[in-house]
Amino acid sequence: MSLLVARNLAKAYGGVKAVKDVSLSVAAGEVLAVIGPNGAGKSTLFGMIGGQIRPDAGEVTLEGRTISGLPPSRIARLGLGRTFQITGRYASLSPREAVQTALHARHSGFFNLWGKAEVLAREAADAILAEVGIAHLADRTAGDLPYGDLKRVELAIALAGDPQVLLMDEPTAGMAAGERMALMAEVAALASARGLAVLFTEHDMDVVFGHASRVQVVxxxxxxxxxxxxxxxxxxxxxxxxxxxVDA
Structure with missing residues (x-):
């Protein structure tokens, strides 16, 4: 069963049709790559799925529930996580602190109920950092980390929201070739282990063909x-x- 389904999405800006009747679906454990040349409509498509852009037509459902038109914060709480092409939102924090912040935002009632918030959030944060391979960097300042590790911090922050579906916009942009393949291998492993549905855009075709379960071209x-x-x-x-x- 597909966790995320987009049906007949469309968006126009004036007379320019950025997205025209695009549908897609992603199941648990699946990694779907959406590829296409610059200007193909990928960013608009992702914006409609994530709630940043309201579609002119069509519908998006998450685990059978319509999320079209909901604000991004509400969509996130319903189980859709997202990473972005430009990272560094938590540059002044350590990776552990950044993930703890995301955990508190997601589970504030739980942590307040039990007290010992720092201990509980620390253990949970360290477990997530270990999942993405940067537990040894937990106390470093995120802004001082190499770009590839900063991308992993961004991934850890997204995972702290306990998503069912993960959207990744150009997840390997700015990374060296070897780092790109390693990161997406970890993402594919996480999708399998957690039962995540992963939807990503990417320009590196080695990454796409090496790690996607399916590919959709727009x-x-x-x-x-x-x-x-x-x-x-x-x-x-x-x-x-x-x-x-071909002119596309």
């Missing part, structure tokens, strides 16, 4: 291909698109 605001990575890699239209032979 161009000019519409889906042009969808399927398993090996089928998308061999698709003549997709190959032409990324080689620059």
């Amino acid at each position: 161009a000019r605001g519409a889906t042009i291909a969808e399927g398993r990575p090996e089928l998308i890699r061999a698709n003549p239209l997709v190959r032409s698109l990324y080689l620059g032979d």
Whole structure:
């Protein structure tokens, strides 16, 4: 069963149709990559799913519940986490403090009820940092970390919200090639272990074809291909698109 379903989403800005009748679905444990050239409508699509942009048409459901039109904060509480292309929101905190802050925001009633908030949040934060491979950096200042580790802090913060679905906008942007593959290998492992549904956009095709369960290709605001990575890699239209032979 799909945890996240988007049906017939559309968004126009004036006379420009940024997204035209796009549908997608992601199941528990699945990693879906949405790819396409610049201007294809990926960011608008993600904005509609995450609640930052109100669709002109269509519907988004999370575990069967309609979330279209809800504010991002409400959507997050219902189980949708998100990481962004530009990171560093918690640069002055340590990774542990950043994750603790997210845990308090998610579970403030629980921590207040039991007291010992710092102890409980510390243990939970350290467990999440271990999941993403940076437990040894828990006490460092996040802003002093290498960019790849800062991306992992951002991932840990998203996981602190205990999401059912994780949206990742260009998760490996700015990272070295080896770091990109390692991060997405960890994301795929987390999807399997936690039963997460992961939806991500990415320009690095090695990352996409190496770690996505399925790939959906959009161009000019519409889906042009969808399927398993090996089928998308061999698709003549997709190959032409990324080689620059097709105007998309």
